[in-house]
Amino acid sequence: MSTPARKPLMAGNWKMNLNHLEAIAHVQKLAFALTEADFERVEVVVLPPFTDLRGVQTLVDADKLRIGYGAQDLSVHDSGAYTGEISGAMLAKLGCKYVLAGHSERRQYHGEDDETVNGKVKAALRHSITPIVCVGEGLPVRREGRHIAFTLDQVDGALKGLSADEAKKIVIAYEPVWAIGTGEVATPKDAQEVCGAIRERLAELYDDEVARTVRILYGGSVKANNIAGIIAQPDVDGGLVGGASLDPVEFVKICRLGEETSG
Ligand SMILES: O=C(CO)COP(=O)(O)O
Numbered sequence: 001m002s003t004p005a006r007k008p009l010m011a012g013n014w015k016m017n018l019n020h021l022e023a024i025a026h027v028q029k030l031a032f033a034l035t036e037a038d039f040e041r042v043e044v045v046v047l048p049p050f051t052d053l054r055g056v057q058t059l060v061d062a063d064k065l066r067i068g069y070g071a072q073d074l075s076v077h078d079s080g081a082y083t084g085e086i087s088g089a090m091l092a093k094l095g096c097k098y099v100l101a102g103h104s105e106r107r108q109y110h111g112e113d114d115e116t117v118n119g120k121v122k123a124a125l126r127h128s129i130t131p132i133v134c135v136g137e138g139l140p141v142r143r144e145g146r147h148i149a150f151t152l153d154q155v156d157g158a159l160k161g162l163s164a165d166e167a168k169k170i171v172i173a174y175e176p177v178w179a180i181g182t183g184e185v186a187t188p189k190d191a192q193e194v195c196g197a198i199r200e201r202l203a204e205l206y207d208d209e210v211a212r213t214v215r216i217l218y219g220g221s222v223k224a225n226n227i228a229g230i231i232a233q234p235d236v237d238g239g240l241v242g243g244a245s246l247d248p249v250e251f252v253k254i255c256r257l258g259e260e261t262s263g
Pocket residue numbers: 013103175179180181182183219220221222240241242243244
């Protein structure tokens with residue numbers, strides 16, 4: 001298991017699902033089901049579409065919920081003539097604690113390269129938002145056995161120019177593209193292999209303290225029935241959950257690490 005200093009993080013990436021009314025109902029269901037014991041054990045975060053954030057903020061603030069929230073993307077810029085973009089400043093003003101940077105769907109469909117991802121990581125940090133940096137290889141790279149080198153290159157690119165103090169503030173999510181939305185989950189051993197290599201890279205790039213501090217998540221077809229084996233790995237500190245986070249009952253079970261009750 002993770003060292004106690006690294007509290008497990010379960011983040012639900014809703015992707016382009018749930019409108020602002022559905023979002024409120026969804027967060028209420030999570031709040032109703034999750035107990036104080038759950039929140040002591042695991043940090044629970046939702047990452048809804050931009051249009052839901054105000055509603056989620058209002059609900060979380062009004063009812064003092066322990067559920068955190070954040071966005072799925074942000075601009076590298078802080079303001080200006082960038083039609084359609086949302087800045088870190090705007091997200092910080094809405095109380096966002098987290099933001100994804102470099103999700104594989106952004107890399108794939110919006111041509112985000114490591115330099116852009118690096119700009120987004122820095123933009124988030126400028127506004128005291130924790131970037132969840134997404135990395136991971138596609139199937140051809142995995143088949144060639146280059147998954148570790150490929151993923152570590154993405155880590156290097158995303159962290160370029162960050163000080164040790166800044167690096168300590170980030171979260172990294174290893175999401176092998178071949179496991180996203182496919183139902184094909186990486187084995188706990190696969191997840192550990194790459195998450196462990198990422199942690200070693202953090203020690204090389206910075207120092208042991210950074211490596212010990214940064215939480216590394218696994219994402220890709222996480223479900224209640226496979227989270228326990230994944231989270232049991234020493235270098236896996238939580239999950240980035242896509243499809244299964246859209247079902248509140250399933251997501252609560254995942255937040256309970258696949259166990260039946262909150263204990
Ligand atoms: O992309 C993901 C989370 O960011 C994973 O998605 P799935 O859980 O639907 O495979």
